[in-house]
Amino acid sequence: MLPGGLYRFVLPKLAILLLALFLGLLTPATSRLGRPTVLILAAIVGTYVIAALSSEDLLAAFVGRWPRYEGLPVLLLYVGLLAVGARVLGGSSAAKSRQYLVHGLCFSMLILAPIAVAEAAGLRPLGGADDTRPGATLGNATDLGLAGLVACLLLLPTALWSKNTLAQIGAAAAGVVTVTSGSRACILIVVICGILLFGFKAFQLFKSGRPVHAIAAFAGFMGVAAVLSWSIPSVAERLFSMETVTGRVYLWEASLQTLSSNAFLGLGAGQFVDALPSHLSDAFAKNVGTDFPADSPHMVLLQLVSAGGLFFLLSVAAAVCTVIVIGFRRIRTAPLNEHKLFLIGALVAICGYGFALMTHFTSPGTTALVCVLAGAILGNAPVLEGPAKSRRDKALDVARLSAVGLALVGALLAGVAASAEIPMKSGTDLAAGGDIPQATKEFEQAKTLRPWDQDIDLLAAQAFAVRAVTGDTTAAAAATTWARAAVERNPSSMEALTALAIGQLGTGDVPAARKTLDTQIDRSPWTSEPHLLRGLAKASGQDMEGAIADIERAAALTPKPERELNILSELYVVSGQPDKAAEVEERLARAR
Known part of the structure; x- marks a missing residue:
């Protein structure tokens, strides 16, 4: 350990x-x-x-x-x-x-x-x-x-x-x-x-x-x-x-x-x-x-x-x-x-x-x-x-004897690769605390120690995306940068696309975020998070009907829909449908 x-x-x-x-x-x-x-x-x-x-x-x-x-x-x-x-x-x-x-x-x-x-x-x-x-x-x-x-x-x-x-x-x-x-x-x-x-x-x-x-x-x-x-x-x-x-x-x-x-x-x-x-x-x-x-x-x-x-x-x-x-x-x-x-x-x-x-x-x-x-x-x-x-x-x-040499080289490389976990942890903690520039330096150091690992871009993007959800635009920009690198290395990664969409929403680039989320939903209509994020993107553009449909779909695709139902209730209130909001509150009480 x-x-x-x-x-x-x-x-x-x-x-x-x-x-x-x-x-x-x-x-x-x-x-x-x-x-x-x-x-x-x-x-x-x-x-x-x-x-x-x-x-x-x-x-x-x-x-x-x-x-x-x-x-x-x-x-x-x-x-x-x-x-x-x-x-x-x-x-x-x-x-x-x-x-x-x-x-x-x-x-x-x-x-x-x-x-x-x-x-x-x-x-x-x-x-x-x-x-x-x-x-x-x-x-x-x-x-x-x-x-x-x-x-x-x-x-x-x-x-x-x-x-x-x-x-x-x-x-x-x-x-x-x-x-x-x-x-x-x-x-x-x-x-x-x-x-x-x-x-x-x-x-x-x-x-x-x-x-x-x-x-x-x-x-x-x-x-x-x-x-x-x-x-x-x-x-x-x-x-x-x-x-x-x-x-x-x-x-x-x-x-x-x-x-x-x-x-x-x-x-x-x-x-x-x-x-x-x-x-x-x-x-x-x-x-x-x-x-x-x-x-x-x-x-x-x-x-x-x-x-x-x-x-x-x-x-x-x-x-x-x-x-x-x-x-x-x-x-x-x-x-x-x-x-x-x-x-x-x-x-x-x-x-x-x-x-x-x-x-x-x-x-x-x-x-x-x-x-x-x-x-x-x-x-x-x-x-x-x-x-x-x-x-x-x-x-x-x-x-x-050849295997002996390879094992020794492998042990040294694995030791260096393991040491990258320390700046990875430091970068994650710094990102959570809002120190985005220093967190970026830590993730770059980890990438230097482990250049072959495509998941460093993904893990960094996810760390910044967690902070971006709180409204930190600097973290959102960092999430977008690292997520784009992750998607470039692995275009089929649903996790990287999610982090990219969060970063794009956080920086106000709603059209790009909706395009990213559409790609995810086309590829996997059963994944809850893209529906939730697309619903939020539509709500920001005042498309309340589309937002409600996406959030309803997100709630139907998760065993624990409390977060989705909370958002859905607020959307019904904002759109002037108090009866629907009351029904969602009843569903939320049962889900709890």
Whole structure:
């Protein structure tokens, strides 16, 4: 996490992960990936590159986009960490390294647990708005749940079948992290996997003549899970809420529509957020809302198709199947020792993570660890030393050293890119406070540090647009300038067009604003904000009938129409229709 940054949680992690890749590739190998696995990983990268080359925005497809930046460099990072997992954690001789990983995860969970508990209680020890679900150092509540899920499931077998006290404490802390995240998918998966593992442990205790211990172990797990889930109001409320479940269904329907004509090669990384608005519906807008555009389908299968097409999805599926098959085979044939317990935990964690991604998306904060665990399962080929090395082994050494150099360069670049988050945060705060010239300097500095990131223009434009809404004409002019740059780099961005329209309205250029808003509405008639802004633009031109029609449409396209109904009531009053204004006030009372 980068204190003082605008979005503090991804680029700093990428810098550390690239440094870990650099060090991991220099570490003496205990095992390595087999040739079939290497070919599958090459297919994953190859299919992604082919899809990226066919994307409408080549730069975004290769480098990724804010906030997770999962382009080709991050994909290569995931592949490299899988190889490091095999190199450092694979094989029977890597017991010490696996112990370090277990201990590291335990301490990580002991740090995350109190933060997660505090956030679940409504506190904000790391900052953030009171009305959002925080996610500790993961930045996203479901990502926090995924981190807890992976750690808990990895540690549980060691905690249950060994006398490793630290693993037992770590597994308990990871369970607390998972529950307090409020992620229903993560909680459900941990409970199901916990029932299976505790149930098998109880069965063994029962067979060994210790029925009381068996009942206590199983009942204790269920009791603790229930108490944790129901004793925290924010978690209990989400467990019985169907709002996000319904929203996921609408999002998946819209995602399928978006991908239906691009399934073969996909849209390219970072393109989903701009392609989705043209495939929405009235039902989506009314039940989900369009104020915060989704940048992922929130289902890993659709996410993979969106980023790289069907062949990319099939390549990743082949890698997952390979991990599962090899994992089962090794677990079945291995004696009950440290390595077997680690393999069981790793395989369960990977499968649990995959199931949780059926309602979420990948991110560097969670996917990296899963890749390392997958590599630990797949690492099986013997490592040859000295003159016994074949020509192929020497070629692999050359490739490895090349990857070492690239990882070091990537870590340095990611560090510089992460540092841009500090002027981004400063610029946003200055814009909110009305110091537009200084805010502009801060955003320009961020752009210098991250010239490849097209979303800096967009984020700056949005920051100035927030201030422009208050009537600050200087902020409106800045919003127009930055939004035009964002639209020039990405003409399909609905968010950039919205910021541009706000800036144009704020500077009094109503005809230009109406033209911008017409473009948005033609492209996506289901997005609420353009209708609202066009209604305000028409009202400023005394077209009250048109303004009322647009505001009515905006109110119909949002699940929480209080703002729209307030404006609509005022318009009816101004236009001399008090009866209509009273009706709107009744609707507003019901909406509240």
